[in-house]
Amino acid sequence: MLDKLEMFLAVSKEQHFGRAAESLGITQPTLSAGIKNLEEQLGVQLIFRGSRYGGLTPEGQSTLIWARRIVGDARQLRQEMRALRHGLAGTVRFAVIPTALTRASTLMARFARRHPAVRFTVLSRSSIDILQMIDNLDADAGLSYLDNEPLGRVSTQPLYREHYHLICASNAPLAGRASVTWADLRDAPLCLLTPEMQNRRIINRCFMLAGIEPQAMVESNSTVMLVAHVEQGDWMTILPAEMAAFLTAGKPLASVPIEGGEQGHAVGLVAPYRDPHTPVIAALLAEARRMAAET
Template sequence: MIDKLEMFLAVAKERHFGRAAASMGITQPTLSAGIKQLEEQLGVLLIFRGSRFGGLTPEGQSALVWARRIVGDTRQLREEMRAVRHGLAGRLRIAVIPTALTWAAKISARFGAMHPKVGFTILSRTSIEILQMIDDLDVDAGISYLDNEPLGKVSAVPLYDERYMLVCGMESEFAERDSVAWTELNGQRLCLLTSDMQNRRIINRNLAAAGVTPMTTVESSSTVVMVSHVLVGGWLTILPEDIARFLTQGKDLRLIPLDGVDSIHTVGLIAPWREPHTPVLQALLTEARRMVSNR
């Protein structure tokens, strides 16, 4: 039944039989037959369908919760048995908000040195996408905000508190300043993350609290694009300190603390709420706590 539940999860995620089949590397008739067999085994209709996917039935919505749990438990069992035979091994999939990618590198480098049989796949995603990917079992963990928008039930390890920095060129009027107030950004030409990013929503609230209407003439989902516009086009951008220092290292740019708005947000490692976790994921959470305590 596990393979049929995997098919059901794929259809629920993709909301399209063809895409679900492609994601699993099987033909659409094979997937459709598997879903039909699952429905016959459970004695209920799981999916409304005619010529195309029509959504989950109420029974399908309930089954989706169980399917995620059963498939997750099955994968955990496999991981635990592999750990017993081979030690910590496998691949950890982590989705990360763009402003925390440097922390993903710190964690994977440290953990990988201790457990060389564990590989990493690191994906840059929005905070909303990260939670959905965790629910869909598409990633093992995420790095995202802990205290700004609802997370649901997850295991969490706080990593750091964001401190926001203004990034400007050497010709900027702010270049020689030790700090800049958020209020001083009124009328300035800004390059910021897109509005689907939680960091952008935080920045917007800080600007609004300072009475600033942002003149955001460039938006991007890439922090590299943002810093590039500051470097070659004279824009200003706002980034958390850690990623800002990494991206501006060796460039003719200045980082200046932003003052005047009391806004502190914590970023951390999150994982599905499950006791116990797989051995590899539990080791990752433990190592993250150790990293923070040793800072």
């Protein structure tokens, strides 16, 4: 039944039989037959379908919860048995908010020194996407905000708190300041992350507290793109201090601390809530704790 549950999860994720079959590397008839077989075994209809996917039935919604749990447990069992035989190995699918990518690389480098057989696939995603990916078993862990918006049932390990800097040309009027306030940026031509990013929502609230509506002349989901625009024109952007230092190094740009506003939100490791965790995720949480204790 396990392979049929994997098929069911793929269909519920893709909401399309063709795409689900492609994601699993099987034909659509094989997928349809697998779903039909699962429905026969459970004695219920799981999916509304006519000429196309029509959504999950109420029984399908209940089955989805069990399918995620069963498939997740099966994957954990395989990981634990592999760890007993060969030590920690395999690939960790790691989803990270754009503003935490530099800290994620530090965490992975530390982890790799202890567990060199573990590989990482890193994806830059919004905080909402990260939680959905973990819930759908598409990510094994993530690095995201911990205290600004609801997380749901996950395990967390705080790593650091964000504090924001203004990034501008080194010859800009604000570049020589020891610090600026949000009010100082009232008419600034800004490049900011796109609205679905939690960082953007935090920044919007900081401006709102100062009685300002930010003027976002350019929006992107890439911090590299934001800084590239600042370097090429008269724009400015706002980034957490560590990301700002990394992206401005060696460039004719200034990074100026911003005072006030709603700052200091916690960022940390997010993983599925399990007891016990898989060996790899348990080791990753332990490394994050060590890293947090040293900063």
